[in-house]
Amino acid sequence: MTTITPSASTSSDLTIGRPRSRRARRVSESLIESVLASCGGFSILTTIAILVVLTTETVRFFGQDEVSVGEFLFTGEWNPLLGETKHFGIWPLIWGTMLVTVIAMLLALPLGFLTAIFLSEYAPRRVRSVLKPVLEILAGVPTVVYGFFALTVITPGLMAIGDFNTYNATSAGLAVGIMCLPIVCSMSEDALQAVPRSLRAGAYALGGTKFDATVKVVFPAALSGVIAASLLAIARAVGETMIVALAAGGLARLWSSPTEQTQTMTAYMVQIFLGDVSNHGVEYFSAYAVAATLFVITLSLTIIGHRVRVRFREVYE
Amino acid sequence: MTRAFRPDPKARARRVRTNRIFVGLCLAATGFSIISLGVLLVTIGLSGAGQLWGLDRDARDAAMAPQTLEATTDFGVLDRVDWAQAASDLDLPALASLARVDFAALGTGPQDLWYAPEIADVDWSEVHASPPLEDVETLAGLDWATIVERVRTPGAGRLAATVRHSRLGSFLFSAPSRKPEQAGIWPPLIGTVWICVVCAFFALPIGVGTAVFLEEYKPHGRTLRRLHGFIQLNISNLAGVPSIVYGIIGLTAFVGMFGIVAMSAPIEIGDPDAWYHLRIPFGRSVLAGGLTLMLVILPIVIISTQEALRAVPDSLRQGSLALGATRWQTIRGTTLPAAVPGIMTGAILAMSRAIGEAAPVLVVCGTVFILSSPSNLMGDFTALPLQIYNWAGRPQAGFHAIAASGIIILLVVLLTFNAAAIIIRQKFQKPLQ
The missing domain is CATH 1.10.3720.10 (MetI-like)
Incomplete structure (x- = not known):
C-alpha cells in the first residue's frame, strides 16, 4: 500500500470523516475494495454464463437424433420447421447474414469514409460542430425504427425500380447500412482528427493538393482507427436483429439472390423465440447452436479489431 | 545526381481537377448521408403524426354529458361465470380478461379497464349461443362502449375528457388492440x-x-x-x-x-x-x-x-x-x-x-x-x-x-x-x- 494513513493521534480536523483507529480503517478499506472487485468479477461471470449457456445447449442440440455436427457445419440446407425431414445446415443462414452485411457495408463504408473526410478535412469548423452531434444522436435511433423504414420506404422504392420481393435482402441491407453509417463516420472522423497537423503541413509543403494530403497522407496515417471502425460496423451489421427480422423475410436458402427473401442467423432466432415452438424440440435448441455460431463470429471480429488497433496504431507526439 | 525541379503545369492542373472532383464526391456523400437520415425521420413523422393530431369532439362531448347505466341488469350473475374456462371453450381469448372485472361494482365505481376495448370486440351473440353461458344473455344487450366510457372517465372534467378524446391522449392511454384505430401504447x-x-x-x-x-x-x-x-x-x-x-x-x-x-x-x-x-x-x-x-x-x-x-x-x-x-x-x-x-x-x-x-x-x-x-x-x-x-x-x-x-x-x-x-x-x- 502506498497510501499514507494518518495516525489517530494527529488532529482530527485534518482527516476526512470521523477519526477511527487505523485497524478499523484498514478493514473498511479492504472491504470496499473487495466489493468493487466483485463488481469487476460480475463481468467475468457474465462471460462465463454466456459460454456455459451456449455450450451446454449446443451440446444438447447435437445430442438429438435428427442432427449431427457434420450436417450442421458441412451441408447447405436449412429447413428446421417445415416439411417431412428437417435439415440443419448452417450455411444458408450464414449466406443470408453475409448478403445483408455485404450490402450494408457497400453502402456504409464508402459513404462513411467520405463523410468523415469531409467533416474532418474540408468542412468549416461550425458545420462540423453541428453535424457531428447530429450524427451521434442518429446513431442512437433504435434499430426497430430502421426496420420500419426499410419495410415502408426502401422496399416499396426497390419494388418500383426492379423485380424485388416484398421481403428482400437488399432492402434490409440498405437499412442496416444507413444504421451503420453514423458509427463508421463518427469513429473514422475521430481517427482522422487524431492525425497531427504537422503531417498535413508536410504534404502541403511538398506541393500536394488537399486531395493529396488527405488521401495519400492523412487517411493512411489513420488507417488503424478506420479499420477498427469498419470491423465494429461489420460486427454490428452481423448481429443486427430487428431490421432483418422485419424486412428480410423468413426463407433461408443458400445462394439466394439479393432480390429474394433471405434469413439471417439473428432473424432465425427471432422466429424461434417468437413462434410457438415447443421448449424441448430440436428446433428450439437449434436456436442456441445458431447463437453460438453468431457469438463466435462477432467475437472473432472484435478480437481482430482489437489486434488491428494495437498492432497498427501509429503514435504521434 | 540531383535534378532541377520543373513544375509541370498540366500535371498540376490535373491534380487540382482531381482535388475538385474529390471534394464534390465528399460533399455528395455527406449530402446523401444527411438526406437519407432526414428522409427516415420525415417519412416516419408524416406517417405517424397524423394519428397523433386532432380531437374527437363528438366523443368528448358525449363523455362529458351525464350518463346513466341501465340498472335493469343483474350484474351479480356475471361474477359467478368461470371466464377462463369460457375463454378456452369458445376460443375467445378476450373473455379471460372478464374474470378480473368486478361486475357487481360495474355500475358504481371506476375500475382499471384497460382491457375494455377487447370486451367491446367480443361477438356476444356467439357467446350467448354456447350452452354453459346462458346467463350471459344479458351481456349481449349491453352498450359496452358506453360502460367503458363511463367507467374510465367518471364525472370527466372538460380537460380530462379533452385529453382522453384527443388522438394523442387516446393513443397514449389505451391498450394495444386488434383494431388499429383503437390501439394505444399505455x-x-x-x-x-x-x-x-x-x-x-x-x-x-x-x-x-x-x-x-x-x-x-x-x-x-x-x-x-x-x-x-x-x-x-x-x-x-x-x-x-x-x-x-x-x-x-x-x-x-x-x-x-x-x-x-x-x-x-x-x-x-x-x-x-x-x-x-x-x-x-x-x-x-x-x-x-x-x-x-x-x-x-x-x-x-x-x-x-x-x-x-x-x-x-x-x-x-x-x-x-x-x-x-x-x-x-x-x-x-x-x-x-x-x-x-x-x-x-x-x-x-x-x-x-x-x-x-x-x-x-x-x-x-x-x-x-x-x-x-x-x-x-x-x-x-x-x-x-x-x-x-x-x-x-x-x-x-x-x-x-x-x-x-x-x-x-x-x-x-x-x-x-x-x-x-x-x-x-x-x-x-x-x-x-
Whole structure:
C-alpha cells in the first residue's frame, strides 16, 4: 500500500470523516475494495454464463437424433420447421447474414469514409460542430425504427425500380447500412482528427493538393482507427436483429439472390423465440447452436479489431 | 545526381481537377448521408403524426354529458361465470380478461379497464349461443362502449375528457388492440419504464463499481495486473456481443434459472398481487427483462465511466492523498464528484440504448399479448420497441400508421434523454486542468 494513513493521534480536523483507529480503517478499506472487485468479477461471470449457456445447449442440440455436427457445419440446407425431414445446415443462414452485411457495408463504408473526410478535412469548423452531434444522436435511433423504414420506404422504392420481393435482402441491407453509417463516420472522423497537423503541413509543403494530403497522407496515417471502425460496423451489421427480422423475410436458402427473401442467423432466432415452438424440440435448441455460431463470429471480429488497433496504431507526439 | 525541379503545369492542373472532383464526391456523400437520415425521420413523422393530431369532439362531448347505466341488469350473475374456462371453450381469448372485472361494482365505481376495448370486440351473440353461458344473455344487450366510457372517465372534467378524446391522449392511454384505430401504447410504455428502472437500479452501481475498480485500484502484483488486463479485455469483448445473444442468456439465466427450479412449479414468496411478490425462477417477468437489459448496457456504462474517471487529473488524487485521505476517501471525496458529469452523460446514453433495445426484450417476452401494465416485479410486461415491432410486422397499413405513431413517442422519449445528456455535459463540465 502506498497510501499514507494518518495516525489517530494527529488532529482530527485534518482527516476526512470521523477519526477511527487505523485497524478499523484498514478493514473498511479492504472491504470496499473487495466489493468493487466483485463488481469487476460480475463481468467475468457474465462471460462465463454466456459460454456455459451456449455450450451446454449446443451440446444438447447435437445430442438429438435428427442432427449431427457434420450436417450442421458441412451441408447447405436449412429447413428446421417445415416439411417431412428437417435439415440443419448452417450455411444458408450464414449466406443470408453475409448478403445483408455485404450490402450494408457497400453502402456504409464508402459513404462513411467520405463523410468523415469531409467533416474532418474540408468542412468549416461550425458545420462540423453541428453535424457531428447530429450524427451521434442518429446513431442512437433504435434499430426497430430502421426496420420500419426499410419495410415502408426502401422496399416499396426497390419494388418500383426492379423485380424485388416484398421481403428482400437488399432492402434490409440498405437499412442496416444507413444504421451503420453514423458509427463508421463518427469513429473514422475521430481517427482522422487524431492525425497531427504537422503531417498535413508536410504534404502541403511538398506541393500536394488537399486531395493529396488527405488521401495519400492523412487517411493512411489513420488507417488503424478506420479499420477498427469498419470491423465494429461489420460486427454490428452481423448481429443486427430487428431490421432483418422485419424486412428480410423468413426463407433461408443458400445462394439466394439479393432480390429474394433471405434469413439471417439473428432473424432465425427471432422466429424461434417468437413462434410457438415447443421448449424441448430440436428446433428450439437449434436456436442456441445458431447463437453460438453468431457469438463466435462477432467475437472473432472484435478480437481482430482489437489486434488491428494495437498492432497498427501509429503514435504521434 | 540531383535534378532541377520543373513544375509541370498540366500535371498540376490535373491534380487540382482531381482535388475538385474529390471534394464534390465528399460533399455528395455527406449530402446523401444527411438526406437519407432526414428522409427516415420525415417519412416516419408524416406517417405517424397524423394519428397523433386532432380531437374527437363528438366523443368528448358525449363523455362529458351525464350518463346513466341501465340498472335493469343483474350484474351479480356475471361474477359467478368461470371466464377462463369460457375463454378456452369458445376460443375467445378476450373473455379471460372478464374474470378480473368486478361486475357487481360495474355500475358504481371506476375500475382499471384497460382491457375494455377487447370486451367491446367480443361477438356476444356467439357467446350467448354456447350452452354453459346462458346467463350471459344479458351481456349481449349491453352498450359496452358506453360502460367503458363511463367507467374510465367518471364525472370527466372538460380537460380530462379533452385529453382522453384527443388522438394523442387516446393513443397514449389505451391498450394495444386488434383494431388499429383503437390501439394505444399505455401498457408497453409503462412496461418500458419498469424494465428501465430495474435495469438502471442494477447496471449503474455495478458498472460504476467495476469502472472504479479498474481505474482507481491499479494493482502492483504481476498476477493481479494480469487479472486486471483480463477483465478489461473481457469488457471490450462483451461490448461487441450482439444484443440478441444477451436475450438468450437472459432467457436461460433469469427466466428459466438454468432449469434448477421447474418453471411449472415455481417457489413463490408473497402474495401474487403484493408489490414484494417474488418468484423463482423469475419467469417472463419485469425483473427478468430488466436484468437482461442490464447485461446489454453494462459494458457501455463501464467504458463511459472509465473514460470519465480517466479525465480527472491526477493532481486532484495526489492532493487528496497528500492530505492523508485513504484510497476510498479520495475516490468518494474527490475523484467521483469530479467525474460525476461524465458518468451521468454515459449513464443517460446507456439508458437510451436500453429504452430502444428490442431484440433481448423480444426473446425474454416471447409471444404474449399483453393488455395491462405490470403491477410488481413479477408482472408480465411488454416494451415499446417490441410493440412497434409487432405493429410494423403486420401487413395492414393501419398498423403501419400506428407503428409510426409509436416510433414518434419512442423518439421523443429518446430525444429527451439525449438532450438531458447534452445539457448535463454543457452545464457541469468544468475544466479541471
